[in-house]
Amino acid sequence: MSAAPPRRRLSPAVYRRRRIVLLLALLAAAALVWVLIAQPWRGASATAPDPTPTSVQGGVSDLPVPGTSTPTPSGAPTPEGTADAVPSPSAAPSDTATPTAKACMARDVTVEPLTDQDTYDPGQNPQLSIRLTNAGSTDCTLNVGTSKQSFLIVSGDDVWWRSTDCQTEPSDMLVLLAAGQSVSSAAPLTWDRTRSSVGDCGAGDRQVAPGDGASYHLSVEIGGIPSTQSKQIFLY
Structure with missing residues (x-):
């Protein structure tokens, strides 16, 4: 029985690209959660200006x-x-x-x-x-x-x-x-x-x-x- 061929080691550039893609995905998910919770579009209507004399x-x-x-x-x-x-x-x-x-x-x-x-x-x-x-x-x-x-x-x-x-x-x-x-x-x-x-x-x-x-x-x-x-x- 012949031995399995050794896995080819990926280059450092590939690892960097994968890490960048993963980081962008996490940032996009966090931004989506913030938008749903904070609802910044309601800020203008919810905040009344202070009365002035x-x-x-x-x-x-x-x-x-x-x-x-x-x-x-x-x-x-x-x-x-x-x-x-x-x-x-x-x-x-x-x-x-x-x-x-x-x-x-x-x-x-x-x-x-x-x-x-x-x-x-x-x-x-x-x-x-x-x-x-x-x-x-x-x-x-x-x-x-x-x-x-x-x-x-x-x-x-x-x-x-x-x-x-x-x-x-x-x-x-x-x-x-x-x-x-x-x-x-x-x-x-x-x-x-x-x-x-x-x-x-x-x-x-x-x-x-x-x-x-x-x-x-x-x-x-x-x-x-x-x-x-x-x-x-x-x-x-």
Whole structure:
């Protein structure tokens, strides 16, 4: 019986080619597994950009308006533009916006309640607004959205009306206030001269505020900063 011929030894070049082919196959398999697990094509839609402050411009008609649902009581004047008010659009962002500005400090911000008149005849409804001033020396950011606004009307110790009692669709709006800048409500909020209540936001009768020269005071709050003084009005 003759012996089997010896196996021919492969050259080093053949071994190198085989190792290269094997390495490429392993890399291709690893890349396929990464694509299936990581799903990089979802990155753009899954990652939301960080919110940046909107720079308010000019000084008037910049703050959004809280929406309220206020039924018309029997015998009361008809509200003008109060029911389901829609927040006004904010001013267009400015190229000078500074997203890195710090939050406003209460000591640097002045909040004032405003009304369109001091006295109101029968049938006239008070129009309420807010003026906000950055009295500090640096720019700062503040949430002035309708979720952070509050209008309060009292007569003595008697609370007559809160804008938050029947507020609809509150929202947030972060703005950049330049040093020394003042901004005001985009549109006034109407008080229909009735008593508000959290439990009476639908159809129904509300108590009408007395007139005949009765005195009422308006206080406001925005961004967690209350007004330091109230605004007095008289109803006839």
